[in-house]
Ligand code: XUL
């Protein structure tokens with residue numbers, strides 16, 4: 024034991040507990056729609072925010088004082104020890120990481136890769152004594168200055184090569200650890216100004232890069248899902264993986280729509296001018312719903328503040344879409360969330376996650392109750408019921424001239440019907 028979490032107890036479900044260190048709504052064994060809650064939610068801790076982020080903001084540097092900060096391998100191992108202690112205290116089934124979160128950067132590519140392999144071995148050893156598994160791994164292709172003009176979409180082919188080589192090593196590490204997905208978030212795959220940017224060339228590079236990722240997945244027999252995480256901007260002014268619809272177009276263009284799914288983040292959806300449920304529903308309708316990053320933004324600040332979820336009705340909307348789509352398969356609920364920089368204590372780290380897990384549990388249970396009740400789906404179906412009649416179904420395979428004849432000769436004169444939005448909102452609110 025590292026002693027970092029002092030005497031914090033392992034958290035369990037105790038709805039009437041006096042202590043802060045308990046779950047009040049998240050009982051991993053509770054059966055909801057025929058499945059354990061833990062298996063529905065599939066919570067994951069994000070290594071970068073919880074263990075690598077130092078608490079800086081644009082006006083000030085590190086606020087956290089963690090014994091594992093530093094660039095030595097021993098520190099990286101201490102960080103892993105503390106991380107696995109936290110996974111155990113929270114009982115989370117999964118974690119996620121970037122290469123740069125877990126290993127020291129070496130002097131060159133070969134040394135960096137050796138460091139990653141050493142830490143991967145260390146993780147593998149720790150996972151033998153832990154219930155926590157890997158939801159996804161990913162490569163950090165945005166922090167180091169070499170990526171300032173992009174990774175796959177960089178104008179410099181050597182950066183493209185470096186990025187491809189790095190993704191290979193990260194896919195190897197993810198595969199070795201039994202990861203259930205591999206994520207690509209293209210934070211710098213975009214541009215700052217069109218004055219220096221060749222859009223068509225960069226799209227071709229991105230398409231070729233992703234095709235290689237998919238080929239390599241099959242080559243090594245990785246059974247997990249490749250996921251793209253859309254985000255419209257920040258750090259780039261304009262990012263190519265803007266939102267679900269944009270990524271769908273990109274995947275279709277390169278024939279990858281059956282190979283790649285999406286990791287959809289709440290805060291990114293809002294930055295793109297959508298609601299989270301819009302992005303989830305659209306992804307589900309396109310067969311692309313993979314996994315979620317469940318972290319919100321501050322609604323006044325307009326950037327990606329990566330806060331733990333605290334709004335039950337909001338997360339309920341999201342889980343309604345997830346459940347309606349049949350629930351997660353390889354995906355899960357990753358808390359891509361960081362503490363506020365004043366939340367210095369080890370307790371804060373535990374309670375940030377615990378609160379978020381309770382919020383998600385409440386949201387999912389509310390969504391499940393409404394879905395099981397069927398009232399909302401019945402009313403939605405009723406709104407479209409006219410399409411069940413054979414003469415109306417036939418409209419979709421008809422032609423304009425025949426339709427015109429039908430409307431004219433049949434004396435059609437459609438009467439508007441209420442969309443009943445408030446009534447449905449009232450129904451929704453009975454469940455949350
Ligand atoms: C950035 C973001 C990333 C990805 C993984 O906004 O969400 O942390 O989740 O690279």
Ligand code: CO
Nearest residue numbers: 252288316359
């Ligand atoms: Co994310």
